[in-house]
Amino acid sequence: MACFIVPAAEAAVTTIVKKVIDKKGNHTDGKNIFAEKLGRLNGMLWGGSGLLAFEHLWHGEIKPFFPFLTAAENPDDLVQMFHEMSISGTSMAVLVTGVWAATVIAENRIIRKSVQGAGL
Numbered sequence: 001m002a003c004f005i006v007p008a009a010e011a012a013v014t015t016i017v018k019k020v021i022d023k024k025g026n027h028t029d030g031k032n033i034f035a036e037k038l039g040r041l042n043g044m045l046w047g048g049s050g051l052l053a054f055e056h057l058w059h060g061e062i063k064p065f066f067p068f069l070t071a072a073e074n075p076d077d078l079v080q081m082f083h084e085m086s087i088s089g090t091s092m093a094v095l096v097t098g099v100w101a102a103t104v105i106a107e108n109r110i111i112r113k114s115v116q117g118a119g120l
Contacts, residue, residue, distance in 0.1 A: 001061050001071040001081045004052035006089030007096060011045035014038055037107075041100045048096060 021035045056062045061070050071081035 001056065001077070002069055002085050003089040003092060004049045004056065006085055007045050007093040008049035008053070010093045010097070011042055011049055014042050014045065018042060037100075037104050040103075041097065044096050044100055045093070048092065052092075 018035050018038045021032055021038070053062065062068060063070060067073060069081065071077040
């Protein structure tokens with residue numbers, strides 16, 4: 001019903017953090033490595049949230065007028081919606097962030113080994 005809201009909220013927060021980091025200007029060679037990696041997380045979160053929102057729209061769970069979510073019309077459905085957000089939405093957001101963190105760690109190790117192997 002509304003599981004996509006949690007990853008979308010995380011995506012909004014990380015987008016703001018990335019913009020703040022970009023404005024501070026702590027760049028190496030015109031690039032901020034962490035901001036680039038955070039941009040990948042943003043892409044994963046926004047992309048996944050967008051696909052989920054489209055799927056919910058396709059199944060008629062989202063409508064173009066207030067209250068936008070069909071579950072928000074009925075108090076019994078509202079409880080189920082919050083439960084889905086807290087369980088499924090949070091799990092998806094944590095999983096996506098975990099996969100991103102694992103790729104960042106792997107990338108850093110690969111770069112470190114290649115720099116050590118080159119004798120730099």
